[in-house]
Amino acid sequence: MGETIPIAVPRKGRPLESVLDRFADRLGVPGLADDITSTLRHEKALTKGSIDPDEEDVYHRLADYSAVDDPTEPEYTLVRDDRAGKPRRIVFDSVTVPLTGVEGAPDGAAIQLVGREEPFRSLRTHEFALGFDSADLVLEEVVELRPEPLGRIADINARIDPSDTDVQVVTGLGDTVYHTLLATPEVAPASESLDRDFLEHYEGSLCIEPRYERLVQAVLGTRALAGIDFRYPEEGREEEAAIADVGLGVYLTVTGSTAREYGLLLGEQLFPSETVLLENAAETTETVAFVRSLLNGGDLETELAVSR
Incomplete structure (x- = not known):
């Protein structure tokens, strides 16, 4: 055998x-x-x-x-x-x-x-x-x-x-799908790209899934996270909706259609899943x-x- x-x-x-x-x-x-x-x-x-x-x-x-x-x-x-x-x-x-x-x-x-x-x-x-x-x-x-x-x-x-x-x-x-940077028009930079460079200078809240906290730290690098505090969706609330409330977040996207329904702009694809x-x-x-x-x-x- x-x-x-x-x-x-x-x-x-x-x-x-x-x-x-x-x-x-x-x-x-x-x-x-x-x-x-x-x-x-x-x-x-x-x-x-x-x-x-x-x-x-x-x-x-x-x-x-x-x-x-x-x-x-x-x-x-x-x-x-x-x-x-x-x-x-x-x-x-x-x-x-x-x-x-x-x-x-x-x-x-x-x-x-x-x-x-x-x-x-x-x-x-x-x-x-x-x-x-x-x-x-x-x-x-x-x-x-x-x-x-x-x-x-x-x-x-x-x-x-x-x-x-x-x-x-x-x-x-x-x-492959992607962990993507998402933002409302009010938070997204008007004349620059919504990307890692933007995050380097951003200070404020970033909405993520709690289970992705360490992943986001690795993907963004600890240097970029200076001045950023993590916020998490309330239980039962869609992630894209929570990101729209906060103004900026990271979440998995395939087509980005749900994010757009909540008025979010799609930024840089930070990391492939x-x-x-x-x-x-x-x-x-x-x-x-x-x-x-x-x-x-x-x-x-x-x-x-x-x-x-």
């Missing part, structure tokens, strides 16, 4: 879908990826109330979805969602993908995707050698805060103290190295260009 390499992955959402797309492309399992994605999108819609609930309750649906006797079929689990009422939500748990027929794969080798709430932390505690998570969480957890700003995912590894963690970023998946492949070098085996090389590669349009 060959070695099965477990890989920590997000349980739901865009990052998991990006991982599944990567596996569909590299391992030729588009049907499996589509099945998991469609199931989780359906369950998300049920949890949000976007569609009417099925006649079956969540426990019966969970039993219908999960093939516990066949590890090569997806298995799901339940978590408490953070929406009002804390409803139970079906999320991804695990699936095993044999590497049979993959060129160069060790005999009997397989990959097991294992859902985790925070895959990066699972790698930090040496539960996994490989995993996928948002680059944001790496900034929030381990990068050094310096006076100079951090503008590229490719620079993250240089700011990770090896004595703090063995985990490094390997590659990105190209599902992207799902990344992570590796704990202390746990690397020959088979792990093969799997890493299988999932790595330059075929994606990614913000990340890390030399290894």
Whole structure:
């Protein structure tokens, strides 16, 4: 029996879908990826109330979805969602993908995707050698805060103290959105760009999500934050609305349409948010190295260009 390499992955959402797309492309399992994605999108819609609930309750649906006797079929689990009422939500748990027929794969080798709430932390505690998570969480957890700003995912590894963690970023998946500087017309400079240079001279409040505080400190650099105090959205209030109240803020944007609805101007894209492949070098085996090389590669349009 060959070695099965477990890989920590997000349980739901865009990052998991990006991982599944990567596996569909590299391992030729588009049907499996589509099945998991469609199931989780359906369950998300049920949890949000976007569609009417099925006649079956969540426990019966969970039993219908999960093939516990066949590890090569997806298995799901339940978590408490953070929406009002804390409803139970079906999320991804695990699936095993044999590497049979993959060129160069060790005999009997397989990959097991294992859902985790925070895959990066699972790698930090040496539960996994490989995993996928948002680059944001790496900034929030381990990068050094310096006076100079951090503008590229490719620079993250240089700011990770090896004595703090063995985990490094390997590659990105190209599902890029941006932490963007947003401001009302009253606060934005009239004749200059709304960018880092503006922040260097700005004094006042900056609205951010509380969980992004350390990320924003790393991205902007501690020098630029002199004279700036952080403000946070009230619970239940949309981030863009809170930024409009404060006048200036940083938040993730895709098209920026919601920000514009609140009268906000879009400034500099400060930092890309992207799902990344992570590796704990202390746990690397020959088979792990093969799997890493299988999932790595330059075929994606990614913000990340890390030399290894």
